[in-house]
Amino acid sequence: MTTLSAVEHIWVVEPTLGERQEAAEYAATTVPWTYNRMGKRRDSAGVRECAMNIAKGVVAQECLRRRLTSIGIRAPRQIKSHRTEDLYDFQIECSNTTLNIDLKTWVYYRDFRVAGRDPLTLDMIVDNRSNSGPNWGQFFPMLVPDDQIGKKDAYCFGFADTFDMRRDLNTDRDAYMLAAFPHGDAAVEALMSGQTCALREQRGTGLFLDIAYNARASADAIELIVVGEWDGGVKREAVRLTAGADLREIGPFGAIGSLQLSKSHFDALAGEVVVSVGKDNLNRSAGVSFAIGRNDFCNLMLPHTYRLYFLGWISNADYSKACRTYPSWIWPNNASRFENQPWTSFDYRDKTAISKAGYDDCLRGTPQRLHAGWLKSTWRTGGACCFVYPNLGQRGGVRRTNLYTLPQDLRIMDETGAMGAANATR
Numbered sequence: 475m476t477t478l479s480a481v482e483h484i485w486v487v488e489p490t491l492g493e494r495q496e497a498a499e500y501a502a503t504t505v506p507w508t509y510n511r512m513g514k515r516r517d518s519a520g521v522r523e524c525a526m527n528i529a530k531g532v533v534a535q536e537c538l539r540r541r542l543t544s545i546g547i548r549a550p551r552q553i554k555s556h557r558t559e560d561l562y563d564f565q566i567e568c569s570n571t572t573l574n575i576d577l578k579t580w581v582y583y584r585d586f587r588v589a590g591r592d593p594l595t596l597d598m599i600v601d602n603r604s605n606s607g608p609n610w611g612q613f614f615p616m617l618v619p620d621d622q623i624g625k626k627d628a629y630c631f632g633f634a635d636t637f638d639m640r641r642d643l644n645t646d647r648d649a650y651m652l653a654a655f656p657h658g659d660a661a662v663e664a665l666m667s668g669q670t671c672a673l674r675e676q677r678g679t680g681l682f683l684d685i686a687y688n689a690r691a692s693a694d695a696i697e698l699i700v701v702g703e704w705d706g707g708v709k710r711e712a713v714r715l716t717a718g719a720d721l722r723e724i725g726p727f728g729a730i731g732s733l734q735l736s737k738s739h740f741d742a743l744a745g746e747v748v749v750s751v752g753k754d755n756l757n758r759s760a761g762v763s764f765a766i767g768r769n770d771f772c773n774l775m776l777p778h779t780y781r782l783y784f785l786g787w788i789s790n791a792d793y794s795k796a797c798r799t800y801p802s803w804i805w806p807n808n809a810s811r812f813e814n815q816p817w818t819s820f821d822y823r824d825k826t827a828i829s830k831a832g833y834d835d836c837l838r839g840t841p842q843r844l845h846a847g848w849l850k851s852t853w854r855t856g857g858a859c860c861f862v863y864p865n866l867g868q869r870g871g872v873r874r875t876n877l878y879t880l881p882q883d884l885r886i887m888d889e890t891g892a893m894g895a896a897n898a899t900r
Contacts, residue, residue, distance in 0.1 A: 475885060475889070475892075476885065476886050476888075476889055477786070477882060477883065477884060477885055477886065478600070478603055478785055478786045478881045478882060478884045478885075478886055479600065479603065479882070480600060481596045481597060481600055483600075483786065483886040483887070483888070484596055484599070484600075484783050484784065484785055484786075484887070485541055485632075485782075485783070485784040485887045486596075486781065486782070486783055487537040487538070487540070487541050487781070487782045487784065488537075488780065488781050488782070489533045489536065489537050489776065489780055489782070490540075491648065491649065491778070493533055493536040493537060493540075494529075494533060494649070494775055494776045494778075494780070495649065495651075495775065496532065496536065497528075497529040497530070497531075497532035497533040497536065497774070497776065498529055498651040498774035498775045498776075499651070500528065500529070500532050501525045501526065501528035501529040501532065501653075501774050502525070502651060502653050502701055502731060502732045502734065502774055503701055503703075503708050503731040503732070504528060504731065505521065505524055505525050505528065505655060505666060505731055505732065506665075506666040506667060506668050506671060506703065506729040506730070506731055507668045508524065508528055516657060516658060516659050516662045517657055517658070518654075518655070518657040518766075518769075518770045520657070521655040521656070521657050521662065521666075522640070522654075522655060522770070522772045523640065525653065525655060525732070525772065525774060526640060526772055526774065529774050529776060530579070530581060530634060530776065531577075531579070533776055533780070533782075534577060534579045534632065534634065534782055535564055535577060537782050538564070538577060538630070538632075538782075538784060539551075539564075541784070541887075542566060542890060545888070545890070545891070546891070547566055547567070547568055547890055547891055548566065548567040548568075549564065549565065549566045549567070550565065550567070564576075564577050564630075566890070566893065568890070568891050568892075568893055568894040569891070569892070569893070569894025569895045570894065571894045571897070573627040573628060573893055573894060573897060574626045574627050574628075575626060575627065575628050575629070575630050575787070576618070576622070576625070576626035576628070576629045576630070577629075577630045577632075578616070578617065578618065578629060578630070578631050578632075579631070579632045579633065579634055579782065580617075580632075580633055580634070580862040581633070581634045581636065581862075582594045582633050582634065582635050582636075582862065583636065583637060583638035584635060584636065584637055585637045585638055586638050588864040588865075588866070590610070590611040590811070590812040590864065590865065591611045591861060591864050592611065594633070594635065594861070596783065598612075599614055599633075599783075599785065599881060600881070602614055602881075603880060603881035603882040604880060604881075604882045605880070606800045606801060606847070606880060607801065607803055607813075607814050608803065608813040608814045608815070608816075609812060609813055610806070610812065610813070610814055610858075610859035610860050610861065610864065610865060611812060611861060611864070612861070613814075613859075613860045613861055614860065614861050614862075614880065614881055615847070615849065615860050615876070615878030615879070615880065616629070616631045616785075616788070616793075616878055616879045616880060616881065616883070616884065617849070617860075617872070617876040617877070617878050618793070618876060618877050618878070619874045619875070619876050619877075620827050620828075620830075620831050620848070620874070620875045620876065620877060621827075621830075621831075621874075623793075623794075623831050623832075623877055624790055624794070624831070624832065626790060627789065627790055627893075627897050628787055628788060628789045628790060628893055628896075628897065629787060629788055629790070629793055630784065630786070630787040630887075631784075631785045631786065631787070631881075631884065632782055632783050632784040632785055633782070633783045633785070633862070634780065634781070634782050634783075635780075635781045635782075635783065636776070636777055636779065636780045636781070637777070637779075639773070639776070639777055640772065641769075641772070642773075643740075643771065643772070643773040644773075645777065646777035646778055646779045647773060647775060647777060647778070648775075648778045649775045650736070650737045650740075650773055650775055651734065651773065651774040651775045652734060652735050652736070652737065652740045652771045652772070652773055652774075653701075653732040653733065653734045653771060653772060653774055654732065654733045654734075654766040654770040654771045654772075655730075655731075655732055655733070655770075656730055656749070656764055657764055657770070658764050660759070660762045661762055661763070661764040663759075664681075664751060664754070664759030664762045665681075665729060665730040665751070665759070665762075666729060666730065666731075667729065668729065670728075670729065670756070671703050671728035671729035672728070673756065674726075674728040674729075674755070674756060675703075675704065675705060675706065675728045677755070677756070679726075679755030679756060680704060680725050680726025680727050680728055680755065681725060681726065681727055681728075681751055681753065681754040681755070681756075681759065682722075682723040682724060682725035682726055682727075682751070682752050682753040682754075683700065683723075683724040683725055683727070683730075683749055683750065683751060683752060684720070684721065684722050684723070684724070684749075684750045684751075684752035685698070685700075685713055685715065685719075685720075685721045685724060685747065685748070685749055685750075686719065686720045686721070686747070686748045686750075687715035687716065687717060687718065687719045687745060687746075687747055687748075688718075688745045688746045688747075688748060689717040689718075689743075689744045689745030689746075690717060690744055690745065691717050691718070692717070693716075693717045693742070693744035693745060694742045694744070695714055695715060695716045696714075696715050696735065696739040696742050696743060697712050697713070697714055697715070697735075697736070697739055698712070698713050698715055698733055698734070698735060698739075698747060699711070699712050699733070699734040699735070700712075700713065700724060700727070700730065700733055701730070701731045701732045701733070701734060702725075702727035702728070702729055702730045702731055703727060703728045703729045703730075703731065704725075704726055704727050704728050708731070709727060711724055711725075715747065717744075717745070722752055723752055723753060733747070733749070733766060735771065740768070740771060743767070743768055745767070746765050746766070746767045747765065747766050747767070748763060748764075748765045749763060749764055749765070749766070750762065750763035751763070784887050785881055785884055785887075786881070786884025786885055786886050786887055787884060787885055787887065787890060787893060788879065788883055788884050788885060789893070789896045789897050790897075791897075792883065792896070793877075793879055793883075794832070796847075796879040796880070796883040797833075797846050797847040797848075797877050797878065797879050798833075798836060798845070798846050798847075799847070800846065800847030800878065800879070800880070801816065801845075801847070802816070802817040802843070802844040802845075802846060802847065802848040802849070802850070803815065803816065803817060803848075803849055803850070803858040804816070804817045804849075804850045804857075804858050805850075805852070805856050805857055805858050805859060805865075805870075805871050806859060806865050811865055812865070814849075814858050814859055816843065817843070817844050817848065817850050817858075818841055818842070818843060820837065820842060820844070824850070825837065827875060828844065828848075831877065833846050833848075833877075846877070847877060847878040847879060847880075848875065848876070848877055848878070849871075849872050849875065849876045849877075849878060850872075850875050851871070851872050851873055851874050851875045851876075855868045855869065856868050856869060856870045856871040857870075857871035857872035857873060857874075857875070858871050858872055859871040859872075860872070
């Protein structure tokens with residue numbers, strides 16, 4: 475068994491144009507089936523971030539699939555509807571068995587500078603592979619949210635290295651998929667619910683949109699593509715918008731995935747597009763509306779300089795064993811903003827989560843301590859910090875409570891073929 479100990483053990487993979495295109499198309503249609511699990515805010519930025527996270531997740535899977543295939547390991551695609559497919563259900567075939575892999579990748583924005591964190595290098599990861607804290611700037615935990623632990627056969631971990639492209643539509647782009655999304659509590663509930671979409675389709679009673687273009691009289695016409703769901707699949711409807719246009723009853727749709735503009739029509743966008751539910755035969759959302767302007771669009775096509783680092787993998791059983799050898803942490807305090815603090819206080823919700831994950835045997839001592847690798851979140855504000863989730867004040871650190879192991883516990887990617895045997899012995 476070889477564990478991560480050298481830069482040469484890390485796979486460096488750059489996605490192809492085709493992989494980035496596939497990821498963008500998937501993200502543009504699947505937010506209604508993924509949004510709630512992402513737990514993002516419902517404002518425009520939150521829904522855009524959800525969509526971009528989907529694109530990043532698909533790119534990571536396709537890059538890993540391609541690299542595994544190159545060393546003779548089958549990672550077949552699952553032929554399922556985008557409505558039922560689990561984005562994070564990645565399977566490989568090795569040692570005469572099929573294994574479900576939980577692929578966890580985090581994004582490092584190289585232009586986002588934070589006090590206490592040096593720029594990411596592969597040497598930094600390797601040099602700090604056994605660092606379990608408290609200094610979060612050299613802490614590279616291999617994170618799994620506490621409510622996801624134990625649900626797969628093994629975990630694979632990696633980083634994406636890019637610039638902060640969340641509001642940058644053009645830098646390093648060789649293609650475009652410019653999309654905006656329904657946003658706001660009422661619009662997200664009405665237009666981005668997979669459950670409600672299925673009910674509308676079952677009854678054959680979809681919703682219809684009214685679309686108005688509030689722009690100066692001299693503005694050029696634009697074509698808006700409404701990407702939604704109907705009759706069990708994706709439905710695209712193009713509408714031509716001129717200044718002052720007020721189009722009625724575009725549809726039917728069961729849900730709305732995104733609204734798209736070509737690059738030239740985005741450049742011509744000179745005002746605000748107001749989208750309203752004109753008619754909903756379920757009588758749930760008539761009159762709900764949202765507006766989109768230039769600032770509400772993102773480019774779902776990831777930059778051509780996007781790069782992925784796959785660090786290694788670990789079986790579920792070995793993850794649990796290694797996790798029990800590390801300390802637990804909460805967020806830094808004002809006296810030491812660059813160091814996490816030990817987790818020494820546990821409320822009912824903490825203890826319930828610890829027990830549900832199977833770690834109540836690690837909660838012991840006087841005063842009571844959690845003798846396992848956990849990073850606590852405050853759920854609504856900040857949490858324990860690490861390199862990928864640095865201290866940004868109240869909004870810094872992990873947003874969910876996570877378990878962790880370290881890079882030193884990972885078996886190298888070149889030994890992925892041994893994954894089946896590793897699981898068979900547990």
